[in-house]
Amino acid sequence: SQTIHQWPATLVQPVGSPLSLECTVEGTSNPNLYWYRQAAGRGLQLLFYSVGIGQISSEVPQNLSASRPQDRQFILSSKKLLLSDSGFYLCAWSLRGVETQYFGPGTRLLVL
């Protein structure tokens, strides 16, 4: 069966520090991968999605970036965090041509 992992689970970072969140999927090949952010009390916003290694589409302009160095690895990064980057970051995957997306446990980021 497929599983999706995210780490760290919780992160507290100062403003201006770098960020690297990792997501890996097991048990499937060539998944579509997604990064979402959920701000406190709000819905989910799609940040990036990827249909293959090195292929990243950005949905909103921001100081975050994403990379997919391996088929089942998706990384969310920032060179300098802002207070507004605080939130709950969720990674998700789906099979090609299948609508359902499956979510990881999330990373809670607090920027102080």
Added chain:
Amino acid sequence: GNSVTQMEGPVTLSEEAFLTINCTYTATGYPSLFWYVQYPGEGLQLLLKATKADDKGSNKGFEATYRKETTSFHLEKGSVQVSDSAVYFCALRDSNDYKLSFGAGTTVTVRA
């Protein structure tokens, strides 16, 4: 563009009460519709889905029917339990898109 509108919360109910969460959508193509649930401190889990008009999705006592004529996908459960306390998200994926568009989420609290 695509959008999802959910009834605003929070919703507070007593155990064994009837739950309805309204969801309406706007889509340019032929969307699939989803309900996801987020239990406290966790990521999102797929609760149910429907891929075409008049389909009924069901899981864990929850049901939702894809109503194309009213562009709605309301979530219902006849008798809620304390363990149903969570945030519920309605979402759609259009037929010509990778992305899920989410509603803002509805927080449901069930009291014993």
